[in-house]
Amino acid sequence: MSVVALVPAAGRGVRLGAGRPKALVPVNGESLLLRATRGLLSSGRVQRVVVAAPPDQVELVTAELAELPAAHVVPGGAERTDSVRLALDAVPELAPDARVVLVHDAARAFTPASVIRGVVEAVEDGAPAVIPVLPVSDTVKEVDEAGDVVATVDRSRLRAVQTPQGFAIDVLRQAYAEAGDIATDDAGLVERIGGKVRTVEGHPDALKITTAFDLAVAESVLARS
Numbered sequence: 001m002s003v004v005a006l007v008p009a010a011g012r013g014v015r016l017g018a019g020r021p022k023a024l025v026p027v028n029g030e031s032l033l034l035r036a037t038r039g040l041l042s043s044g045r046v047q048r049v050v051v052a053a054p055p056d057q058v059e060l061v062t063a064e065l066a067e068l069p070a071a072h073v074v075p076g077g078a079e080r081t082d083s084v085r086l087a088l089d090a091v092p093e094l095a096p097d098a099r100v101v102l103v104h105d106a107a108r109a110f111t112p113a114s115v116i117r118g119v120v121e122a123v124e125d126g127a128p129a130v131i132p133v134l135p136v137s138d139t140v141k142e143v144d145e146a147g148d149v150v151a152t153v154d155r156s157r158l159r160a161v162q163t164p165q166g167f168a169i170d171v172l173r174q175a176y177a178e179a180g181d182i183a184t185d186d187a188g189l190v191e192r193i194g195g196k197v198r199t200v201e202g203h204p205d206a207l208k209i210t211t212a213f214d215l216a217v218a219e220s221v222l223a224r225s
């Protein structure tokens with residue numbers, strides 16, 4: 001089955017505060033976006049990548065990915081879901097034979113190939129939507145507006161969610177058409193239309209680089225490999 005990956009990379013990286021879009025921040029001389037895109041293609045399971053770039057930096061992002069001819073760049077939007085929607089809209093033209101679609105944060109640049117393959121295989125196995133997850137290791141509390149604890153949540157059934165998230169392409173299209181922009185991840189939109197979402201094992205290296213601390217962790221991931 002032909003697989004296309006959408007890479008939302010149009011965020012500003014405010015929490016990282018690097019003075020440029022987070023996707024273009026280098027780790028050991030290579031940007032998060034180049035690493036994330038190359039990782040998808042070198043998994044051997046992804047044939048095309050559609051990257052959503054900050055609308056005013058499409059040329060710069062295109063140049064950044066020049067070594068990867070299977071990657072195409074489109075302007076992203078104001079929110080992550082807008083960027084994913086714009087990339088998904090470009091699929092009929094850029095990857096017309098795609099039957100499986102992955103959505104993968106540029107910010108999760110060190111995701112192992114095993115996670116990417118596991119997600120694709122689960123979709124090929126018939127799951128309409130697939131997410132990589134990790135168990136939650138902290139105790140989790142629910143609090144009220146004042147910050148006082150309301151309850152201790154049973155963490156044995158909680159999972160932290162990563163990307164890439166994988167979908168039968170018609171399912172993601174239907175979710176984006178019907179669910180509105182009310183979820184913080186793409187599988188959340190599938191849940192909103194009553195779709196089933198399967199989990200597969202994630203990996204600590206697939207962390208989302210959000211803050212300067214995360215960037216330091218990513219550098220140590222790279223030093224280890």
Ligand SMILES: Nc1ccn([C@@H]2O[C@H](COP(=O)(O)OP(=O)(O)OP(=O)(O)O)[C@@H](O)[C@H]2O)c(=O)n1
Nearest residue numbers: 008009010011012013014015078079083106107
């Ligand atoms: N309008 C947006 C916002 C986010 N993203 C992308 O969605 C992924 C996850 O978003 P996040 O980590 O929150 O990135 P930023 O929005 O850049 O971070 P911040 O909120 O700190 O500005 C990133 O690859 C980011 O580039 C996007 O494509 N379009």
Ligand SMILES: C[C@](O)(CO)[C@H](O)COP(=O)(O)O
Nearest residue numbers: 080105161162163184185208
């Ligand atoms: C999609 C995601 O990476 C799954 O954990 C996450 O929800 C993105 O969240 P953000 O608010 O864009 O940082």
